[in-house]
Amino acid sequence: MPEIVNPERILHIADLQDARLDEYLRLSEAHLRMRSDVENGLYIAESTTVVSRAINAGHVPRSFLLAEKHLDQLAQEFARFPDVPIFVGSDEQLQDLVGFHLHRGAMASMNRPEPLNLSEVLERSSRIAILEDIADHTNLGAIMRSASGLGVDAVLITPKCVDPWYRRSARVSMGTVFDLPWVRLTSWPQDINILKAHGYTMLAMELTEDAVSLAEVEMTEGKKFAMILGNEGRGVTEETLSLVDQAVLIPMHREVSSLNVGAASAIAFWELCSSTPK
The missing domain is CATH 3.30.1330.30 (Ribosomal protein L30/S12)
Structure with missing residues (x-):
């Protein structure tokens, strides 16, 4: 030895x-x-x-x-x-x-370290990702890795979302879950009102009749945005959609309706963070 x-x-x-x-x-x-x-x-x-x-x-x-x-x-x-x-x-x-x-x-x-304070995280951030009821640990790890690498300031997860520090999530994320601040919400989707009170514009990635292309949203520096990504099967809930400012989508080709939430998150986070200085 x-x-x-x-x-x-x-x-x-x-x-x-x-x-x-x-x-x-x-x-x-x-x-x-x-x-x-x-x-x-x-x-x-x-x-x-x-x-x-x-x-x-x-x-x-x-x-x-x-x-x-x-x-x-x-x-x-x-x-x-x-x-x-x-x-x-x-x-x-x-x-x-x-x-x-x-x-x-x-x-x-x-x-496990003590949980972070939600208000403090929101105050020092301007680009937030919210993961609503993500059920697959591999998807969660991939999303967290994209969020960390593309410049998201923090991630919020809903009460039913799987654990970012679960071994599979952490391994797929290559350990980036430990560098990226995250908070588990306790009252969803009512917590949206807390984000709005902190000045966040609430976006939801979902195929709705009034959804606009993600590229059309002017995510200018100095404004705060939060992007909600929904569950792998049902997407973002109707209750949540009723509270957000805008539904957004990624334009698709060849009759492909949408991407896996892990792939979609990378595109969403690039658009979300590309206007902020790194």
Whole structure:
């Protein structure tokens, strides 16, 4: 073993029933939906890239779990948290423990930071994305990555939207979910009134009779805009549409009605943020 970390910190997995590993036990999709990690104040970061990015964003690990061959990739993170246990096992042990092949080779159990204050986020932002009831973790991760890379200031998610820090969402986002401020709303769509009170023009990406091309909206610098993207199946709800300032759409060709919400988000965020200085 390379001298990357004090060997005494390395805890080789001998028993998969070790209570200290319970947070990693059966992380498959079906089992995770029956767990209450959010309420317990933790989430699981998967892959060395995601673990590193979460820690660089100020999140604090509870423990690390990885294959020995990946030890050198997290050496700096280990050094920053000398008292956090490092569990090491074979690829077969890790798969038996978490319930799937850990192809990125590393995980960390992380403490969830305190939620951000909605009013403070709205005050320091001018371009907001709102995700209404997004149900697929992969879509959410892709949307968060586009939002971060294209300059969205913050993301708001509705009460029924899936968790941005769920391991699949975070991995698909390449860890950008830890750099991008986000807040879970508590009273949707009534919370639209809070955004309007903060000066936001409310847009909704939806195919309605009065929708206009996204390119027609003058998103000038100095004005505040919030873009709502709806659920993968039903889109933006009628109740929400009744409260927004304008429905917008992406003009399509060859009788294609619309894009997947992940692809549409990238176009929407480019238009939303292209007028703001970076």
